[in-house]
Amino acid sequence: MSTQQFAERGFRAAVVRQKGGPFRIESVNITQPHHNEVLVRVVATGMCHTDMVARDQIYPVPHPIVLGHEGAGIVEAVGENVTKVKKGDHVVLTFHSCGACRPCQEGHPAYCENFNDYNFSGARPDDGSHALCGHDQAPLNDRFFGQSSFGAYAIANVRNVVKVRKDAPLELLGPLGCGIQTGAGTVLNALNVGPGASFAAFGAGAVGLSAVMAAAAVGATTIFAIDVVSSRLELARQLGATHVVNSADDDPVEVIRAVTGKGVDFAMDSTGITSVIRNAALALRPTGAAAIVGASKPGAVLDLDVNDLMQNVKSVRGVVEGDSIPDVFIPKLIDLYLAGRFPFDKLVKFYAFDQINEAAADSEKGVTLKPIIRIGEI
Structure with a gap:
């Protein structure tokens, strides 16, 4: 399926349309990636407390919005300026950062001076545009942590895409992008x-x-x-x-x-x-x-x-975010896991996409430590 064909087709994403939820599985559309962006076919996305904080607008993110910020998947297409990853690469999606402010330049992207604009504004920070729209063509707030990965596809920036080894279990890796990394x-x-x-x-x-x-x-x-x-x-x-x-x-x-x-x-x-x-x-x-x-x-x-x-x-x-440089740190955590020294899989319970509200409830009640929502196939 070409990028243009994909851009004209709907796929399923979980949309929050009101304070307090619920997550509604809806048909949405997506733009083609901009020159510095990556289109990712999402395999699975971890659920984090911050997703519920944003759902409930304790952090005042705009609604309606597609949340999800611990995505893992396979690169489907890249923008014209992207050389870091290519189609078919396995990736983990993490937080976004500007790359230009003093903390970013000093090697602390998690302390980006523009962190809120890049992760919580609901739109691309450079031009205010959106990657997603509803079936009615009305724009949806997205760009949550630069990804909004509670959907079958996500567009991320080249800065918050981390290439990972293909022998690691991809559906397990999403939480490394935020909670586990923190x-x-x-x-x-x-x-x-x-x-x-x-x-x-x-x-x-x-x-x-x-x-x-x-x-x-x-x-x-x-x-x-x-x-x-x-x-x-x-x-x-x-x-x-x-x-x-x-x-x-x-x-x-x-x-x-x-x-x-x-x-x-x-x-x-x-x-x-x-x-x-x-x-x-x-x-x-x-x-x-x-x-x-x-x-x-x-x-x-x-x-x-x-x-x-x-x-x-x-x-x-x-x-914030473990003061990590994700491109360096996340692969290290995967290496530790595969060596048997960091068994984070013991924290995880998997849920089908249609069970996303059950996963949120289980997380809030403490029944599940780290839900992972299975969305696509590897």
């Missing part, structure tokens, strides 16, 4: 956890457990997982946690100090709950560092003990 990258890139270190993951969802796996993979020897769901804590032990704390029953700061004496070298919060973030800071040893990676409600205020930070020389910082 947890693992925070440990390996932002905090630089190393052999013999102590680390605490506050929150044992997909992001937190990815951090636990990464800490174990690099040889951290004391690894805490803190959550209120017993099944998640049991899985954390299987994935490398040496200690687990159910914070509904025990004070995690007291437990961490009892085990370590002074606290952990590193901590990460993936809950976005300010009281939990405060515990992550309190659980640090002197000179320790904590990372905040979870999305809080707009306007949330964090209350920290300033003297604890100053006198104990602690640092608390935000981290």
Whole structure:
């Protein structure tokens, strides 16, 4: 099927038309890729908490919109200036960035000064155009994380397409583009956890457990997982946690100090709950560092003990997308997975495309850590 034929045909995508959803499977159309874009036939897309945050307009993305930002698929066509990938390549789709601002130029594309425009505006940032339209030809907001991959096809920019090895299970790889990358990258890139270190993951969802796996993979020897769901804590032990704390029953700061004496070298919060973030800071040893990676409600205020930070020389910082360079980091995670050292497949449950609302509900209830929506064939 040529690109022109495809552009004239409809395909299925999940459209959110009102605050709070639901995801509606509709027939949509797509433009041909622009000169710097890539048309991808989507095989499967992970579902992330941010999809629900956008569905519910906690992040004020425009509706109607096609969400989805952990896509994996096969290149169908490329724009005239694209040499990075070619038709038939297997790819993972990740966050978009401008490539021109200071953070991008300094090797931190996840901290792009134009991140919101490139990932949440609902349109191409350069000209305000859309890649998708409904069956009635009315434009649909798209470009969510530069991809909008809850559909059989997606158009991404060359900057947020990552070529991956073809012997890896493509339908499994989408979550590496955001959630898994965030947890693992925070440990390996932002905090630089190393052999013999102590680390605490506050929150044992997909992001937190990815951090636990990464800490174990690099040889951290004391690894805490803190959550209120017993099944998640049991899985954390299987994935490398040496200690687990159910914070509904025990004070995690007291437990961490009892085990370590002074606290952990590193901590990460993936809950976005300010009281939990405060515990992550309190659980640090002197000179320790904590990372905040979870999305809080707009306007949330964090209350920290300033003297604890100053006198104990602690640092608390935000981290986006694991401070990753996706073209480098995602292939590394795949290599670790295929070597048996990063078993993120244990977090996953697959759903058919028509079950997308069930997947969202299961994710929000904590029934499923990382849903992946099967959309197309490999």
